[in-house]
Amino acid sequence: MSEPIRLSKRLIELVGCSRREAELYIEGGWVTVDGNVVDEPQLKVDGQVVALLPGAKAEALEPVTLLLHQAADQDSESARLSMTPATLSEAHAEGHRPLKGHFARLTCVAELQQGASGLQVYSQDWRAVRKVTSDLAKLEQEYVVEVSGEMVAHGLERLNRGFTWKGQELPRIKASWQNETRLRMVLKNPTPGLIELLCRSVGVSVVSMRRIRLGGVAMSKLPLGQWRYLSSKEKF
Numbered sequence: 683m684s685e686p687i688r689l690s691k692r693l694i695e696l697v698g699c700s701r702r703e704a705e706l707y708i709e710g711g712w713v714t715v716d717g718n719v720v721d722e723p724q725l726k727v728d729g730q731v732v733a734l735l736p737g738a739k740a741e742a743l744e745p746v747t748l749l750l751h752q753a754a755d756q757d758s759e760s761a762r763l764s765m766t767p768a769t770l771s772e773a774h775a776e777g778h779r780p781l782k783g784h785f786a787r788l789t790c791v792a793e794l795q796q797g798a799s800g801l802q803v804y805s806q807d808w809r810a811v812r813k814v815t816s817d818l819a820k821l822e823q824e825y826v827v828e829v830s831g832e833m834v835a836h837g838l839e840r841l842n843r844g845f846t847w848k849g850q851e852l853p854r855i856k857a858s859w860q861n862e863t864r865l866r867m868v869l870k871n872p873t874p875g876l877i878e879l880l881c882r883s884v885g886v887s888v889v890s891m892r893r894i895r896l897g898g899v900a901m902s903k904l905p906l907g908q909w910r911y912l913s914s915k916e917k918f
Contacts, residue, residue, distance in 0.1 A: 706742060774910035792823070795825070805912075830863070897917075
């Protein structure tokens with residue numbers, strides 16, 4: 683019986699490509715083992731049927747940006763680790779092949795307010811990271827904030843014009859009621875704790891908060907704990 687060998691070596695034997703080309707074919711999702719796509723060049727194979735799919739290209743994966751509906755009790759690192767092919771939103775899966783390489787070298791950009799749920803953005807694409815990082819001061823972030831308590835008179839007006847509270851100058855934001863207990867707040871690059879401070883300054887307390895938009899990119903109908911790819915038509 684033959685000894686198991688690396689999938690990349692078996693592919694070299696089959697198609698006569700270089701080691702690097704074999705790794706690129708495999709990492710790109712172009713190789714099947716017994717009919718199933720395998721994207722790990724180091725996987726050991728023995729008697730399985732290995733095949734190269736039609737149209738295969740020995741090219742490095744295009745960098746991706748992933749959008750996650752993060753839970754409030756997660757930090758950005760644990761949330762990143764929760765993204766797997768199994769947690770890709772079924773409603774957004776068409777036309778995509780989630781590969782192991784899509785989850786490597788991800789940078790979290792514009793982190794959520796502490797304790798918030800909602801849109802968290804991770805990217806391998808240096809262009810997206812640079813765009814968000816350099817424009818962060820002017821990018822709108824939209825939060826839906828569940829509150830308790832009774833807002834002071836003219837509280838919304840205060841939030842929309844900016845004011846000084848207890849000696850601290852608070853920024854002007856866009857605020858409106860979504861319903862009797864839920865505020866819609868649009869801010870630019872909110873500092874940690876700013877949303878709680880703004881709410882406290884007008885007499886209400888934060889029960890929960892959820893980010894639904896960063897710049898021109900909305901979370902859309904993305905279930906909690908699931909993720910999707912940023913489309914080519916979406917721009918921050």
